[in-house]
Amino acid sequence: MTLTKLENPFTFKRALVVNVVKEAPDTNTYIIKLNETYTANPGQFNMIYVYGLGEIPISLSNLPEHRGTYTLVNHTIRIVGAVTRAVMLHVGAGSQVGVRGPYGNGWPMREIEGRDIVIVAGGIGMAPLRPVIKYIENNRERYGRVNILYGARNPELLLYKYELNKYTVIPNTKLLLSSDIPAEGWLHYVGFVTDLINYVDVDLKNAIALVCGPEIMMKVAIKNLLKKGFKNEDIFISMERRMRCGIGVCGTCQFGHYFICKDGPVFRYSDIEEYFWVEGI
Numbered sequence: 156m157t158l159t160k161l162e163n164p165f166t167f168k169r170a171l172v173v174n175v176v177k178e179a180p181d182t183n184t185y186i187i188k189l190n191e192t193y194t195a196n197p198g199q200f201n202m203i204y205v206y207g208l209g210e211i212p213i214s215l216s217n218l219p220e221h222r223g224t225y226t227l228v229n230h231t232i233r234i235v236g237a238v239t240r241a242v243m244l245h246v247g248a249g250s251q252v253g254v255r256g257p258y259g260n261g262w263p264m265r266e267i268e269g270r271d272i273v274i275v276a277g278g279i280g281m282a283p284l285r286p287v288i289k290y291i292e293n294n295r296e297r298y299g300r301v302n303i304l305y306g307a308r309n310p311e312l313l314l315y316k317y318e319l320n321k322y323t324v325i326p327n328t329k330l331l332l333s334s335d336i337p338a339e340g341w342l343h344y345v346g347f348v349t350d351l352i353n354y355v356d357v358d359l360k361n362a363i364a365l366v367c368g369p370e371i372m373m374k375v376a377i378k379n380l381l382k383k384g385f386k387n388e389d390i391f392i393s394m395e396r397r398m399r400c401g402i403g404v405c406g407t408c409q410f411g412h413y414f415i416c417k418d419g420p421v422f423r424y425s426d427i428e429e430y431f432w433v434e435g436i
Contacts, residue, residue, distance in 0.1 A: 260420070
């Protein structure tokens, strides 16, 4: 009997950062080259290892771009802790990082075909929803009306400013932007992005909502969506908790009887409603 060595699930792939795009004062998008054909679904994440500093879970912020023998993946990273700060300071074009993944449960792109879609994103929450927009654009005939609601504390903190206007060119797509506070030259809504739910144009009998952003923003969004007429089972949210292993082993990201890394990060709201409103869970 010959014993075969099992692959270590924590082994990462060496990857090269080929470009860095400044999105906001505390946020960059890192375009990473993987020397393989790599596939991932909108809403999934990778564990990014920074040599000598540690590992962080980061959602893919674009669809993988296949270029023959290699694939380009995008990760938009905001400073929230020691590792992300080190990335901002020390990782640039030409740097090497480790990548393992993709992990998690993404947005239900097949399930929501034929439905009107409301995308509600706050701040960095646009990053895991950007691949949804790209996927819909590439498969426009499969989906109904699309409303994209996106806001931040101020206009400077909005991500992907260089392409937001392009979303309005996607057929049957409406884009509404917001800033929490007034700003010079700002011509869009002043207030919370969750207020924009009042202005969506959808068939409520055939509509779903995809929500990502700070947890307090998502709680208000859910309340407003329910008030608007959405059903619990027609709301999907991407949760964020501290993750370490990415594969449901360490238990760090446990959320009730779920693990965010393995069972999420995207959940149907009706599945986690009993936990979502419990403080400190």
